[in-house]
Amino acid sequence: MESNELLEIYFIEAEDLLQRIEKSLLALEESPEDPAQVQEVFRAVHTMKSSAAMVGFDAISEYAHLLENLLDRLRSGRLQPSRSLISHLLTGQGLLRIMVEKASRGEEAISPPELAAQKEQLARFMGIQGTEEAAPVLPAISPLAEKQDHIYKIQLSFKEDLFFSGQDPLMLLRELQDLGEVVQVKADYSRVPKIAEINPFSLYLTWKILLRTQEPQASIEEVFCFIKEDHSVEILDSTREFPEGIDPTLADKRIGDILLEEGAINSEDIREALQDQKKIGQVLVEKGKVAAKTLSLLMTEQEKSRTLLRKSTIRVETQKLDNLANFVEDLSVNLSRVSHELEEGGSKSSRVLLEEMDRVEQNLREIREQVMRVRMFPLEGTFQRLQRMARDLAFEEGKELRIEIQGTETELDKDLIEQITDPLKHCIRNAIDHGIETPKERLKKGKEPQGLLSIKAFQREGKIFIQIADDGRGLDQEAIYRKAVENQLIPSGTRPAPDDLQRLILLPGFSTAQNISDLSGRGVGLDVVRDQISRLGGLIDISSSPGQGTTFSLSVPLTLAVMEGLRIDVGGESYLVPVASVLTVKAIQDQDIKTVEARQEMIRFEERYIPAVRLETVLGVPGNRTNGHKIALILDSYKRRFALIADQILETRQVVIKGLETHFRSIPGVSGGAILGDGKVCLILDIYGLDRMIFEDSPT
Numbered sequence: 001m002e003s004n005e006l007l008e009i010y011f012i013e014a015e016d017l018l019q020r021i022e023k024s025l026l027a028l029e030e031s032p033e034d035p036a037q038v039q040e041v042f043r044a045v046h047t048m049k050s051s052a053a054m055v056g057f058d059a060i061s062e063y064a065h066l067l068e069n070l071l072d073r074l075r076s077g078r079l080q081p082s083r084s085l086i087s088h089l090l091t092g093q094g095l096l097r098i099m100v101e102k103a104s105r106g107e108e109a110i111s112p113p114e115l116a117a118q119k120e121q122l123a124r125f126m127g128i129q130g131t132e133e134a135a136p137v138l139p140a141i142s143p144l145a146e147k148q149d150h151i152y153k154i155q156l157s158f159k160e161d162l163f164f165s166g167q168d169p170l171m172l173l174r175e176l177q178d179l180g181e182v183v184q185v186k187a188d189y190s191r192v193p194k195i196a197e198i199n200p201f202s203l204y205l206t207w208k209i210l211l212r213t214q215e216p217q218a219s220i221e222e223v224f225c226f227i228k229e230d231h232s233v234e235i236l237d238s239t240r241e242f243p244e245g246i247d248p249t250l251a252d253k254r255i256g257d258i259l260l261e262e263g264a265i266n267s268e269d270i271r272e273a274l275q276d277q278k279k280i281g282q283v284l285v286e287k288g289k290v291a292a293k294t295l296s297l298l299m300t301e302q303e304k305s306r307t308l309l310r311k312s313t314i315r316v317e318t319q320k321l322d323n324l325a326n327f328v329e330d331l332s333v334n335l336s337r338v339s340h341e342l343e344e345g346g347s348k349s350s351r352v353l354l355e356e357m358d359r360v361e362q363n364l365r366e367i368r369e370q371v372m373r374v375r376m377f378p379l380e381g382t383f384q385r386l387q388r389m390a391r392d393l394a395f396e397e398g399k400e401l402r403i404e405i406q407g408t409e410t411e412l413d414k415d416l417i418e419q420i421t422d423p424l425k426h427c428i429r430n431a432i433d434h435g436i437e438t439p440k441e442r443l444k445k446g447k448e449p450q451g452l453l454s455i456k457a458f459q460r461e462g463k464i465f466i467q468i469a470d471d472g473r474g475l476d477q478e479a480i481y482r483k484a485v486e487n488q489l490i491p492s493g494t495r496p497a498p499d500d501l502q503r504l505i506l507l508p509g510f511s512t513a514q515n516i517s518d519l520s521g522r523g524v525g526l527d528v529v530r531d532q533i534s535r536l537g538g539l540i541d542i543s544s545s546p547g548q549g550t551t552f553s554l555s556v557p558l559t560l561a562v563m564e565g566l567r568i569d570v571g572g573e574s575y576l577v578p579v580a581s582v583l584t585v586k587a588i589q590d591q592d593i594k595t596v597e598a599r600q601e602m603i604r605f606e607e608r609y610i611p612a613v614r615l616e617t618v619l620g621v622p623g624n625r626t627n628g629h630k631i632a633l634i635l636d637s638y639k640r641r642f643a644l645i646a647d648q649i650l651e652t653r654q655v656v657i658k659g660l661e662t663h664f665r666s667i668p669g670v671s672g673g674a675i676l677g678d679g680k681v682c683l684i685l686d687i688y689g690l691d692r693m694i695f696e697d698s699p700t
Contacts, residue, residue, distance in 0.1 A: 006201070010055045014100045017051075020044040021093045023384050025086055026391065032081040041089070042071045048096065050171045059109040060099045061171070066122045067092045069178075087395070090388070092122075150237055151183070152220060154209040157232035160202040169207065175223045180213025210238075372413070372559050379457050379466075380408035382417055386424055390453055393432045400439050400450040401432070407457030412464050413559040419536055420466070420556060423529040427468045427552040428453070430526065435472030435550050445547065447471070452549075463538075463580065464558060469551040475502055475544035502542050506530045537671040539688040555688065564654050565674065565684065566633070568646040570615045571622040574682050575646075576655065576674055581687040583634040583641065585649065590628040593645070603643050605634055612643040613694055618669065635687050640695070657684060669693050 021044045028037040049064035067089065073079040095118065099109035110118075154176075158169065176182050188206040192198070211220065217235060224233045285292050387403050394401035412420075431453060439449035454469040477498065484490045484504050496504075506526050526540075533540045538556035557563075557578075565576035566585075586605075593612055594602045602609040612632065616622065632643040655674035658681075671686035 007055055010051055010057075011100065011104050013051060014048065017044045017048045018093060018097050018100065019381050019384060021048075021096075022090070022388055025090050025093065026384070026387055028081060029083065029086045029391070032086075035075075038071065038075050038081070042068065042075055045071055053171050053174075057099075057103050057109060059115055060096065060103065063092075063099065063110070063115065063118060064096060065174070066119060067096075070122060090392075092118075150213060150217075152211045152213070152217065153234075153236045153238045154211060154220070155206070155232075155234040156209070156224075157206040158203050158227070159231055160199075160204065162203045162227070162231065169203070169205075172223060172227075173209070176209065176211050176220070179215045179219055179223070180211055182209060183212050184208075184210035369562075372562055375413050375415075375559065376411040377414050377417060378408060379410050379412060379417065382421055382424075383408050383455055383457070385421075386428055386455060389425060390428050390432060393429065394436065394451075397432060398438060399432065399436050401436060402450050402452050404452065404454045405456075406454070410457040410459055410464060411558075412556070416464075416536060416556055416559070419532070420538075420554070423532045423540075423554065424455075424466065424468065426526070426529050427554075428455075431468060431470040431472065431550065431552075435470040435474070437473055441473075459558070463555045466554045466556075467551055468554075469549060471549040474546040474548055474550055475505070475542070477501055477546065480504055499543070502544055505542065506540065534689075537686060537688075539692075562654060563657050563674075563684065564652070566652055567650040567682065568615075568631070568633070569648045569650055570619065570646050573621055574650055575615070575619075576682050576684045577633060577635075577644070578684070578687065579652065581635050583636050586632050586634065588630050588632045588645070590630070603632055605641070605643065610634070610641050610643055611695070612645055613690075614645045618690065618694065640691065642691070642694075644690070655682075655684075 021041055024037045024040040024044070028034060028041070031037065045064050045068045049061050049068055052058075052060035052064060070079070070085075070089070070092075074081060074085065079085060095110075103109045156169065156172070162169070173182060173185070186208040188208070189204075191204040191206065193204065198204075213220070217237060220235055221233075227233065383405050387405060390401065390403055436451035436453065437445070437447070442449050442451065452471040454467070456467045456469075458465055480501055481490075481495070484501070485492050489504060489507065490496060495501075506529075530540050533554055533556065536556050538554060540555075541553045542550065543553070544550040563576075564579040566579050566582060567574050567576055588603060592603055594604075594609065596602055596609075601612040601614070603612045630645050630647065631649055632645050634641065634643055653676075655676075657672045658674060667683075669686055669690045670683050671689065672684045673681050674684060676682050
């Protein structure tokens, strides 16, 4: 495995660990007495420390080590899981994330002064003097103290795949040094294979260690708690083997250390001697084995490679890839059958060939679906970050908040997840800044001092719906009305229906806030959220009750790439309607369409009448009114059911969605286009956009 590949694996796993840490800390804040969450955070931070050390990110490893010490005190009961402590740990998790992101860009993870400040802060929190420097990750081995209680013999024998479990033997040595003094380390090379057979990422060494410490043996065993089940760890108290006054370290000390201790040389002598050691590249240049220019170019390329490590990647479940491989195999078999039939020169009927082609088409459809599933990711990680953000914002505002999360298992296209995150953040900021009251306000209103923020996701009919609801003060409809009249959005004296009035806050520049807040933004309104969601083929809606709260409802398609469509004909032109939005299709005649007040046409569906809309009228194209026979597509736009009337249905087909943005401005009621088998372009109708065009364009 190349080092670049190892780093790429590290960054992917680091993101997983950071999410685990954050998730468990947020859960711990809700249930402070849950030891399982403490243990989960401790394990994740421990792995973070070890894996960072393994790839050479010492600053990340060192800071994780400091957090691990704090968590160890929490785990042992020496610290209590207070809100302050958990906030401090969440801050630490945030700093770790920043450090990892910087490392992925080839930047310094954290400057030495910043790291020193963090050490001091953690030390103060744990009750250590702030001026006292926290123990470094690799402290120098100091001379033996005059009196120690125990000397332990420790023998470590690891499996070859230790590194891939996120562990590093050097980190174990560092932890032993925190307990006392590692006075001797011997490596056994007997398992090392021949050079040609060596895998640089396998571990072949075993170690024998002498540790002098006043800590009990249980503390030493705790160091190896994560590896003892899969690897061999032997710990023996060998104090009696070393009579008092005999230094067991002398035989294995380097001569330089002994000379320094005896005063025969000083540290400057050591430094001068070490200057004669050179890097391998420099030695090869001096010996004429490689040109200096070549070395310089290669080092430059190496640095570029490091900065490009974190390209856009997707982690894929093995089962999804297995399914995809199976469908490809089935397709290959069916294509072979078709090829064979063609070679036979029509020895079998064309009906058989058509059947084989149907199978091939089915295989292609299944492959396309599997490819799209590969791109699907659960919303759990995104919701977790939103929960963290909401918690921090409420804390800054002095508001108490309980957060409920539902539907974290709901899956959405990776690109869509990235594009909806900012709109969701804006809705949450709005809810906390303008919706949730302070504890004092809530108590005056007879509410619980702790506000409720609910984030919920679910899938229905080819769409993902996300709702962000609060139980706060609700929208001030009088303030919205005054602002709408002031901005000439509605005529004075005209009072829209409550739902229409509330939706006015989605218009550009609309705000009833008296003061600009750092939380809800500086002049960036909910119209930006509406535009972002609309560009994704989605919809945002608002419902609010004064004194009871507000709900933002967002809907987006599962994916932006592929759609199952119903191709319909209107006046000789064809259009595609997403099958996911169609409840049913029924044949009708002109007499089935009833006209009520305000010239609204209706048809009967499931024992009641629903609005009917002639597509020819909406699109401004001539329809076919000669024979009186029509088809009605019964649609569900989430907000209402209505019928879309067309001339006829042509076919059902799966299409790849093509965006129109590069060639056209946004077309109301159209979400994109598709290229048909004959090369013609067919427009895809946006049912949610049509709903808005038909029923909501102007307040009533």
